[in-house]
Amino acid sequence: MSAETAINVVGGGAWGTALANAAAGAGHPVTLWLRDAQAAAALQAGRENPRYLPGVPLHPGIRATADADTLAGARATLLVVPAQTVRGVLEALRDPLATAGPVILCAKGIERGSDSFMSAVAAEILPPRTPVAVLSGPSFAADVARGLPTAVTLAAADPGLAASLSGLLSGPSFRLYHTDDVRGVEIGGAGKNVLAIACGIVAGRGLGESARAALIARAFAELMRFARAFGGRAETLMGLSGLGDLVLTASSPQSRNFAFGQRLGAGASPEAAAGGKLAEGAFTAAALAGLAAAKGVEMPVAEAVAAIVAGTAGVDDVVAGLLARPLRGETD
Numbered sequence: 001m002s003a004e005t006a007i008n009v010v011g012g013g014a015w016g017t018a019l020a021n022a023a024a025g026a027g028h029p030v031t032l033w034l035r036d037a038q039a040a041a042a043l044q045a046g047r048e049n050p051r052y053l054p055g056v057p058l059h060p061g062i063r064a065t066a067d068a069d070t071l072a073g074a075r076a077t078l079l080v081v082p083a084q085t086v087r088g089v090l091e092a093l094r095d096p097l098a099t100a101g102p103v104i105l106c107a108k109g110i111e112r113g114s115d116s117f118m119s120a121v122a123a124e125i126l127p128p129r130t131p132v133a134v135l136s137g138p139s140f141a142a143d144v145a146r147g148l149p150t151a152v153t154l155a156a157a158d159p160g161l162a163a164s165l166s167g168l169l170s171g172p173s174f175r176l177y178h179t180d181d182v183r184g185v186e187i188g189g190a191g192k193n194v195l196a197i198a199c200g201i202v203a204g205r206g207l208g209e210s211a212r213a214a215l216i217a218r219a220f221a222e223l224m225r226f227a228r229a230f231g232g233r234a235e236t237l238m239g240l241s242g243l244g245d246l247v248l249t250a251s252s253p254q255s256r257n258f259a260f261g262q263r264l265g266a267g268a269s270p271e272a273a274a275g276g277k278l279a280e281g282a283f284t285a286a287a288l289a290g291l292a293a294a295k296g297v298e299m300p301v302a303e304a305v306a307a308i309v310a311g312t313a314g315v316d317d318v319v320a321g322l323l324a325r326p327l328r329g330e331t332d
């Protein structure tokens, strides 16, 4: 395989493995990089990722490796690690990634501590000439890895780059729409994870389907308020990466964020509810609520999730507080 034709995927979890399968299915040789040499060798030999994506064969066009030097010279790099690790991974791989094409950020979250969006983290670390894009939208890894129909959004500040990367990565059942609204797309992906936890809490507490539908609508209203204040476009939020992903994540126990919320609603502590699985919204909740508060954006649902996850409020008190809020015009 020539490095110039390869697509890199950094991160061998559920989403990294699924995106590697999608890129290989679109006809590209794929280098799938894992930090752990033993795990990379097992994936390369076994052609399956039993921990994160059991039962899904790895496409023959994928080479799994832990050798960072093999990343250099690629056509594009998909960065698919949890949001809170993006800074460290970019720092560690800065040299090979400097010649590995545009870096496409696939994590959905806001960095704790700095309250930074992923594109801002990347801009701090990568050389200025490295283009950065964001991929986000309604997409369960198991669906994409199995080749079930899926549509997501790819955003880059340069509309030409967004269009060409969408064409590069689209395949028979994986469709990428494109936009230049990077901030709007990352707000949708990060925000929906927090709000989906709230919907899981409602389900776990047995508050009913009507309450869940109302919560999705009110959660979306606050996500729109946040996007308006932070430079995302309303039409982006109404698309795949905003409303599309909120609806998917807030209505399916297949979502780790929803399932985490369900366990909280059923009475588990935040530590027990996590159960060793990644629920990105738990890490992003405080950053989202903090950013909103600093700009005077009302986000009662995100604030409630942040308080429950931090253990400073209980589910029943939070629900009572939300129901006691003053009545207001629906679009105020």
Ligand SMILES: NC(=O)c1ccc[n+]([C@@H]2O[C@H](COP(=O)([O-])OP(=O)(O)OC[C@H]3O[C@@H](n4cnc5c(N)ncnc54)[C@H](O)[C@@H]3O)[C@@H](O)[C@H]2O)c1
Binding pocket: 011, 012, 013, 014, 015, 016, 034, 035, 052, 080, 081, 082, 083, 085, 088, 089, 106, 107, 108, 109, 139, 140, 141, 142, 277, 278, 280
């Ligand atoms: N799973 C999905 O369906 C899905 C879909 C869309 C987006 N995402 C997003 O993709 C991101 C990754 O999610 P995932 O589902 O792959 O998570 P995961 O828990 O399945 O896998 C995470 C992977 O990252 C690796 N990793 C963790 N820290 C690392 C580090 N410091 N250096 C290198 N590798 C490291 C882990 O070893 C693991 O292989 C999240 O932000 C998630 O919101 C996931």
Ligand SMILES: O=P(O)(O)OC[C@H](O)CO
Binding pocket: 108, 137, 138, 139, 140, 141, 193, 245, 248, 249, 254, 255, 256, 257, 258, 278, 279, 280
């Ligand atoms: O399992 P979740 O909650 O991380 O959701 C996965 C994807 O983000 C859904 O689009």
